[in-house]
Amino acid sequence: MLCMLSMHSSLLIAHADARPMYLQLIEQVQQRIAVGDWPAGHELPSIRALAAETRVSVITIKRAYSELERAGLIVTRQGRGSFVAERAGLSLELRRQELDGQLAAAADLGRRLGLSADALAERMREVARAHEGPEAHREPPRSHEES
Amino acid sequence: MSARVIQLEGVEKAYRFFRLADVHLSLEAGQVMGLVGANGAGKSTMIRLLMGMLTADRGEIRVLGHAMPAEQALAKRHIGFVAEDMGLYGQATLGWHMQLVRGLRDSWDQGYAEHLLRHFNLHTDQPVRGLSHGERVKALLLLALAPRPRLLLLDEPTTGLDPVARHEVLAELMDVVRDERRAILFSSHHTQDVEQISDVITFLDRGRIVESRDKESFLDGWRRVSLDLPPGVGVPALPGAVAVSTSGRAAVVTTREYSRAVEEACAHAGATIRDVQRLTLEEIFVATVTSQREEQQR
Structure with missing residues (x-):
């Protein structure tokens, strides 16, 4: 059973998801590469x-694969199959890209709320601190430095 | 590799109250074509023409390289055909039918037939008369699939199936095209099934092909564009627009040719794009058929 599972890529298409199917596939492959499940040279189905x-x-x-290829994430060798690109730091790059995407969305929202870049950065520090976990609470109360 | 498995050129077939007119269509090996149409659109007539069960009044039909219906005996060896009204012997069991087809088709794959029995949850000792609608359709599919034909012609293979049975059937159909030499043409009302597994989508309405395109470019072209119109600004003429509805200063334009040109036309006219949505195949089908019928009536 375990062996059977490992042969499957476990990529899924969600029909309740309004995004087109090829985009869902692209995102899932990116995710696999980003978290390191599919290392450089890994053969795709x-x-x-x-x-x-x-x-x-x-x-x-085919469309999902050709767009992944154009983005330099996978390479297809004629008659041999498709593989995760052998690029140093690809997984890190993808995770950074995801972070940048989220930050860009936050920046957009900040702009619409009329926040300056500095105010947004300060807000980011506060949010990061609030999400740091138990250790964060040992730091001096924030109200101190804000006043 | 890109061998044509189906080719129709200028095919016509007229009945007293229905006419299939000027049909041009082709399907290549390795592809799945979904045929969508309202009741009476001509889907079954087209599939029967491809099977050589009907003779066209005009035009040329080739299936797997053979002229139809003249060379149907040669073509049919490599075709699997399923239609809802197909005859099975009510008193006989599914096992008896399997033996019958096995005797007629050299390419019958018994191991695969047994896999299909298990996957479709059917039993060889079931008399056909006692089968539910879903079991009957699955039994017909089993008999059509087990000889591993190069072409499957399926008239409404998922109609009336419960969700579990539908998934089992779609899975087996997608398994067929692991082999790039094989092809499937199926008709369906279930646009979600068509959207999911088809490489090429063909819309048929009142005996005419109103659209036949590869699925990705097809779905990509259609968008519903919501616009805000400042006072004094009318709805801009957008490329490929098939429907427009307005309400106060808001307008919704449905286009079949979405591109940058649409955004530019809006900007040029002074309209602001509030939202751009994709359409499901069902919405595209209804919009296509409605706009075609309006055009014909003009």
């Missing part, structure tokens, strides 16, 4: 195998 496994049309999987 063939297009037709993944189509059968996810029950999604071949053309959709």
Whole structure:
């Protein structure tokens, strides 16, 4: 059973998700690479195998793979299959990209609320502190430095 | 590799109250085509023409390289066909039917047939008469799939199936196209099934093909654009617009050719884009058919 599981990529398509199926696939592959599940050189399932496994049309999987290839995340070798690109720091780069994406959205929202870049950065520090966990509470109360 | 498994050129078939007109269509090996149409659109007529069960009044039909219906005996060896009204012998069991087809088709794969029995939760000793609708459809699919034909022609294979059975059937269909030499053409009212597994989508309405395109570019082109119109600004003419509705200063335009040109046209007219949404295949189908019918009536 374990062996069976490891043969599967466990990529999923959620039909309640309004985003197109190829985008869902791209994000899941990015995620696998970002967390290190799929290291450099890892072989991806063939297009037709993944189509059968996810029950999604071949053309959709092809599109996801070709966009991942264009982004430099995977390479396809004719007749041999598709592999995670051998690029130093790819997983770190992807995680940074995700962080940048979230920060850009926050910056956007901040701008709409009329916050300056400095005020936004200060707010970010506060939020980060609040999420640090138990150790954070040992620090002196924040009201002190804010006044 | 890109061999045509189906080719229709200028095909016509007229009945007293219905006419299939000027059909051009092709399907390549390794592909799945979903045929969508309202009741009476001509889906079954088209599938029967492909099977050689009907003769076209005009035009050319080739299936797996064979002219239909003249060379149907050659083509049918490699076709699996399922239609709801297909005859099974009520008193006989599924096992008896499997033996019958096994005797007729050299390519019958018994191991695969047994896999399908288990996956579809069917039993060889079941008399066909006692089968539920869903079991009957699955039994027909089993008989069509087990010889591993190069082409599957399926008329409404998922209609009337419960959700579990539908998933089992879709899984088996996608398993077929692991082999890039094989192809499937299926008709369905269930647009979600079509959207999920088709490489090419064809819309048929009142005997005419109103659209036939690869799924990705098809779904990508359609968008619903919500606009805010400042006072004095009318709804801009957008590329590919098929429907417009307005309410006060808000307007919603449905387009089949979404691109930067749409955004530019809005900016140029002074309208602000509030939201851009994708459409489901069902919404696209209804919008296509409605706009086509309006055009024909003009």
